[in-house]
Amino acid sequence: MPRKKVIRKERGVFEKVPGSEIWWIRYYVDGREHREKVGRQSDAVDLYRIRRADALRGAKMPANMKNKGVKFEEIGKHALEWYIEHGRKDVKNFRIRMNIILKDFGHRVAEEIKPSEIDAWLKKYDWSPATKNCYKNVFGKTFKIAFADGKVSGNPARLVEQRPEKNARLRFLSAEEEAKIREAIDLRCPRHMPELDIALNTGMRKSEQYSLEWGQVSFRRKRILLDETKNGSSREIPMNKTCVKAFEELHADRPHEGRIFQSKYGRDLNDSRAWFDRVVEDAKVSNFTWHALRHTFISRLVMAGVDLRTAQELAGHKTISMTVRYAHLAPEHNQAAIEKLDPKIR
Template sequence: KKKGRNARGVFEKVPGSDVWWIRFNDALGRFRREKAGTKGMAIDLYRKRKVEALEGKKLPERLRRATATFAEIARDALTYSKVHKAATSYRCDAGRMEVLLGWFREYPAESITAQDIERQFQKQEWAPATPNRYRALLSLIYRLAIRNGKVKENPARLVPHRLEDNGRIRFLSAPEETTLRNAIESKCPERIPEFDLALNTGLRLSEQYGLLWESVSLPRRTLTIPRSKNGTMRHVPLNHAAVKALETLRKLYPASEFACGGAREPRRWFEPALRDAKVASFSWHCLRHTFASRLVMAGVDIRTVQELLGHKTIGMTVRYSHLAPKHTLAAVERLDTPTETPTDTTTDTRVFEQSTAQAAVLH
């Protein structure tokens, strides 16, 4: 039995790679090769090029250069991320990039559509927030590629944004804090200052465990985050409990340049403490929620809470506003205040009416 032949003008450069190319003669009779992607995409592109050649159309300049693959523009974006983003954000981008490369590595960048991206998202069993993060990274990849002249359009813009459920905010209640604190003290009491620092500053995990002593000023009671999650510098004031925690950490790790002794994260001791304390559905990031929630419940205005948290937009902070019902309650309680008794005073409009009539006669 004869082996089936490939479609005319279509070939797989590396057998088994599933990356297909086309070969054709353009309108000027010059022989050309072009990477297409899947076999189906190659067949469609070959037909398109043949029609263009018959119509006498010249290839646009961008096709006279090598077609940029997704892997190429992804590499450019990862280089940008490493230079312009915080270390933790870069690591997240690098991890997600591996997933994206698994989907689209050798595809021509301009051949990827919003439908292709959406199909990949639908194959995953993800919470709504996860595809949004991948969508944001894809959008960054294509924005940079457009700026570099490698593609013309950003397909991620056409992928719908998922609605995220950020309504529920998990924070420590006073009894939970007591139980959790006891659990930490019983197993690893030297970690209490790290716990207190998080509760009283609202630092992100990466900010706290990347904090250098050179960025801390105990006399001024402030610490500096050189580059926060959104890429800006911010200054964090220190209350008495935070200062005390930092002083203890200084004594615990006198030789370390890092405030928390060089540890990268608290998972090794924090998660066992949560289990011992029977505090469920809680993570280290919830300590940041606790910091914000307690500020709001203490009557601190939302704009100040936004500044203390380092949120780029106030929309991120507004979700804590339901924890401070006093200002809204005060507003509706005004309806309970008796209104003034209406008076019998009337306004004499005769003078006004006479003036109006005279003006009409003059005109």
């Protein structure tokens, strides 16, 4: 069993009610005692060290935290500024979710927001578990940044239970559905066919594909370089013949600088929404989104006998656990593995 993390005792950190697991800090400035309610012991230790260091260097200490009155709107806007300054790729989604949260919590004093209130707020929306977890993470990151700046004394979002996400069903495209979608593209917008081919043969995320520029595509090496992925790291994607042909068609038609994928008016496309949703509707393919093309890419790799470790690398999954979700598509691999235990016939 893993050892339980032991937190070193600090002189000014204490439980006001023993066993309550609600920790306080006590420190002195100019002979005057200050007390602050924090929450978790580790958070209390961190805040105590910050307060003690501030006192030693003569920094102005905060007033009674209960009366400080920092609104959630203030720390929310500060968190958004932090995301922009640090160049976070998910800043657009963070801003959208933050604006929704601020409608209900912006006027509230941040210190007075309880974990139960965040949990109740998430419950009232008919969102998927994954979406609720995303909003919980916005709360958590906002309080974490504010805590580091000494604006709050704890992070209530850390005590909100993570919703279990059910990823049992992976939607991928059948050969018949693909034929219908291709037919619909031919009729409505044939110039977008290369985009479909590239998606099905690289498995790139939508944001990765639609931010591509020609400098990232090497026809000589048959490689696509993604400078920064969802995981924050760069990776190379090999191109097969179908993918190379699709890019060659695009380059012959649009050998311009900047984004590869453009509309018929020559404007950069940020995603496929303008045409793909209509095509899927025309093809009468139900419950299918652009992201399912990525599932199709990985599913077809596994069904073609590609091992999971290679599939993980090609998909750009950070952990193998993400790729293992597709393992059921290749049951013959399990059969072949177990048969290796049979004694060899001499």
